[in-house]
Amino acid sequence: MTKKQKKLLIRILVACGLFAAAFATEKLTDWNKYIYLGLYLVPYLVAGYDVLLKSARHIGKGQVFDEMFLMAVATIGALVIGEYPESVFVMVFFQTGELFQSVAVGKSRRSISSLMDLRPDSATVVRDGVEEEVLPEEVCVGDTLLVRPGERVPVDGTVTKGASTIDTAALTGESVPADVGPGDTLISGSVNLTGTLFFTADKEYGESTAAKILELVENSSLRKAKSEQFLTRFAKYYTPAVVVGALLLAVIPSIITGDWKDWVYRALIFLVVSCPCALVISVPLSFFGGIGGASSRGILIKGANYLEALADVKTAVFDKTGTLTTGAFTVTDVLPAPGFDRETVLALAAQAEYYSEHPIALSVKKAAGTYEAPADTQALSGYGIEARTEAGTVLAGNAALMKDRGVAFAETDENGTAVYVAQNGAFAGCIVINDTLKPDAAEAIARLKALGVTKTVMLTGDREAAARTAAEQAGVDEYRAGLLPQDKVAIVDELCRAEGKRETLLFVGDGVNDAPVLGRADIGVAMGALGSDAAIEAADAVIMDDDPAKLAAAIAIARRTKRIVRENVVFALGVKFAVLILAACGLTNMWVGVFADVGVAVLAILNAMRTLKNQSSADGSHASNRLRQT
Amino acid sequence: MKKSIKLEDLDCANCAAKLENAVAAIDGVQRVTVSFMAQKMILEAPDDRFDDVLKQVVKTAKKVVPEATVIL
Numbered sequence: 173m174t175k176k177q178k179k180l181l182i183r184i185l186v187a188c189g190l191f192a193a194a195f196a197t198e199k200l201t202d203w204n205k206y207i208y209l210g211l212y213l214v215p216y217l218v219a220g221y222d223v224l225l226k227s228a229r230h231i232g233k234g235q236v237f238d239e240m241f242l243m244a245v246a247t248i249g250a251l252v253i254g255e256y257p258e259s260v261f262v263m264v265f266f267q268t269g270e271l272f273q274s275v276a277v278g279k280s281r282r283s284i285s286s287l288m289d290l291r292p293d294s295a296t297v298v299r300d301g302v303e304e305e306v307l308p309e310e311v312c313v314g315d316t317l318l319v320r321p322g323e324r325v326p327v328d329g330t331v332t333k334g335a336s337t338i339d340t341a342a343l344t345g346e347s348v349p350a351d352v353g354p355g356d357t358l359i360s361g362s363v364n365l366t367g368t369l370f371f372t373a374d375k376e377y378g379e380s381t382a383a384k385i386l387e388l389v390e391n392s393s394l395r396k397a398k399s400e401q402f403l404t405r406f407a408k409y410y411t412p413a414v415v416v417g418a419l420l421l422a423v424i425p426s427i428i429t430g431d432w433k434d435w436v437y438r439a440l441i442f443l444v445v446s447c448p449c450a451l452v453i454s455v456p457l458s459f460f461g462g463i464g465g466a467s468s469r470g471i472l473i474k475g476a477n478y479l480e481a482l483a484d485v486k487t488a489v490f491d492k493t494g495t496l497t498t499g500a501f502t503v504t505d506v507l508p509a510p511g512f513d514r515e516t517v518l519a520l521a522a523q524a525e526y527y528s529e530h531p532i533a534l535s536v537k538k539a540a541g542t543y544e545a546p547a548d549t550q551a552l553s554g555y556g557i558e559a560r561t562e563a564g565t566v567l568a569g570n571a572a573l574m575k576d577r578g579v580a581f582a583e584t585d586e587n588g589t590a591v592y593v594a595q596n597g598a599f600a601g602c603i604v605i606n607d608t609l610k611p612d613a614a615e616a617i618a619r620l621k622a623l624g625v626t627k628t629v630m631l632t633g634d635r636e637a638a639a640r641t642a643a644e645q646a647g648v649d650e651y652r653a654g655l656l657p658q659d660k661v662a663i664v665d666e667l668c669r670a671e672g673k674r675e676t677l678l679f680v681g682d683g684v685n686d687a688p689v690l691g692r693a694d695i696g697v698a699m700g701a702l703g704s705d706a707a708i709e710a711a712d713a714v715i716m717d718d719d720p721a722k723l724a725a726a727i728a729i730a731r732r733t734k735r736i737v738r739e740n741v742v743f744a745l746g747v748k749f750a751v752l753i754l755a756a757c758g759l760t761n762m763w764v765g766v767f768a769d770v771g772v773a774v775l776a777i778l779n780a781m782r783t784l785k786n787q788s789s790a791d792g793s794h795a796s797n798r799l800r801q802t
Numbered sequence: 803m804k805k806s807i808k809l810e811d812l813d814c815a816n817c818a819a820k821l822e823n824a825v826a827a828i829d830g831v832q833r834v835t836v837s838f839m840a841q842k843m844i845l846e847a848p849d850d851r852f853d854d855v856l857k858q859v860v861k862t863a864k865k866v867v868p869e870a871t872v873i874l
Contacts, residue, residue, distance in 0.1 A: 280839075403819075404822065452815040460839045
């Protein structure tokens with residue numbers, strides 16, 4: 173609690189004690205009523221003097237529909253008509269509500285930053301061989317910094333000396349430590365685990381990943397959800413309407429019946445419930461909590477509007493390469509010719525590809541494991557490679573190469589890229605290479621379907637055959653192959669038009685080449701965005717690592733947040749209207765009225781704060797289980 | 803031009819909503835959002851009139867939410 177909050181708490185407690193004393197005195201004695209008024213005025217002023225001062229100031233500025241002013245009118249009115257205990261109770265309870273609200277909001281503001289847990293406290297700069305502790309903001313580009321085991325990397329940079337393991341859990345939500353050494357990039361917000369590292373700052377703190385992410389999450393509350401905008405508009409009319417109702421209720425029936433006291437009392441109850449606070453505070457608080465919870469799982473959502481839209485996703489469109497597939501090529505099959513075995517074919521091809529850095533060559537070399545260096549190789553552009561090795565002349569390349577050299581070979585019809593290998597003019601076999609599906613892609617799609625996503629579509633620029641295989645393996649409903657970037661925008665556009673009114677379309681891409689598509693979709697999600705400013709810039713939501721299963725987690729969080737928001741709105745509005753009706757009919761009292769106002773706000777806030785907690789149980793994902801185990 | 807303005811001691815959510823409505827009604831304000839959670843206001847107004855509009859905004863803020871401090 174802050175100093176201000178502690179002071180208010182003490183005032184409330186003192187007022188409670190004095191109130192109880194005044195109440196007991198009133199019950200036990202039989203004095204003049206002005207003595208009781210005096211006794212009750214003490215706790216009233218202790219609890220509410222600032223409300224009276226503020227309302228005087230507000231009314232001086234012409235703010236008639238101000239909650240402080242209305243509360244002051246309600247309690248003074250109650251004092252005037254002789255309802256002393258009510259008046260004091262309303263004031264004390266109102267202040268309790270204010271205190272609670274301010275503590276809750278402060279707590280959730282803080283827990284967002286601790287959930288994110290990215291902010292480094294200090295940085296150690298090495299200048300002329302002397303270590304110096306400075307604030308992260310004071311680090312300049314080009315400075316040499318030192319980060320010890322257990323410390324957080326303060327700014328983005330490049331390792332110059334040392335070797336260690338880095339934990340990016342705070343950024344991605346997954347603790348998969350990565351080894352780093354000289355030349356590797358360090359991303360701010362990650363934690364150095366094992367060894368001391370020296371690195372050069374590439375960016376200032378404000379431009380570094382950690383600061384950018386924190387800023388993004390904090391500013392997400394500026395993009396308001398539709399339900400929040402609706403409530404703001406509603407609040408604009410609610411207070412004046414209730415105040416006018418109170419005036420009418422105090423005047424008209426009083427003139428007719430002549431029973432002033434009763435009708436004024438009913439009108440005062442109206443004033444007590446005239447603040448739409450519970451609604452206005454709990455909705456943004458819920459969204460803030462939902463966004464914060466998602467951030468701690470490595471899912472950044474740029475606005476409450478996007479979180480709200482995520483809850484209604486009916487169509488999910490995926491880019492293939494890098495999103496559903498790893499984007500790295502791997503050998504998926506080896507078809508040796510008679511007389512050759514798998515290892516020989518791979519070793520021959522690897523020897524031929526020895527000096528090549530092409531992705532396909534890399535995948536062959538990786539699959540082969542150990543192989544010898546060739547004596548000489550010659551790249552045959554558009555065909556492949558010819559190499560002279562200890563095992564003779566090796567050819568590795570496409571079908572055209574085999575035909576050109578007159579090698580009798582069997583053409584394969586398997587999907588993917590085929591590399592044909594020949595040794596001394598004899599066909600040795602064929603290696604099939606594919607861009608492989610991410611291990612959890614199929615599971616991610618299945619979970620989206622389980623969450624009620626009715627249509628899943630994969631878009632790719634690849635050939636039909638490769639697209640079909642990937643689509644079948646991933647389990648998407650539809651795929652479109654051979655697309656140019658502008659075709660993707662057109663397809664997403666067409667799918668968006670086909671949606672129903674309360675349905676949204678999600679597009680998932682790598683965020684690098686698909687900015688226009690990300691922009692066109694209702695929610696554009698960039699995946700594997702850690703360290704890519706462009707992707708974070710272009711997308712509406714960002715998944716920091718490249719785990720497609722997080723999509724389902726994001727939707728689950730969005731749904732849960734939306735449900736909590738709806739609960740709050742229905743509950744708060746229901747109670748308020750019920751109290752208004754009961755008060756108009758004279759069936760309730762001020763105690764109930766103040767509960768409807770403050771009590772509902774407290775309950776709504778408590779409910780809203782659930783969005784911050786128990787995120788892992790929201791979807792039961794394996795990712796969170798893994799975190800819990802570690 | 804777009805400017806982010808910090809609002810200290812913006813304690814009540816309804817006040818933030820009221821401030822947003824009041825600022826939106828100022829002549830020359832193209833777009834405004836007030837976030838109670840972030841205690842920030844993002845103001846958009848034409849470049850040539852920005853300083854004028856900003857003065858009006860500060861005045862309005864003082865009137866609508868006297869307890870909050872506008873930090874430019």
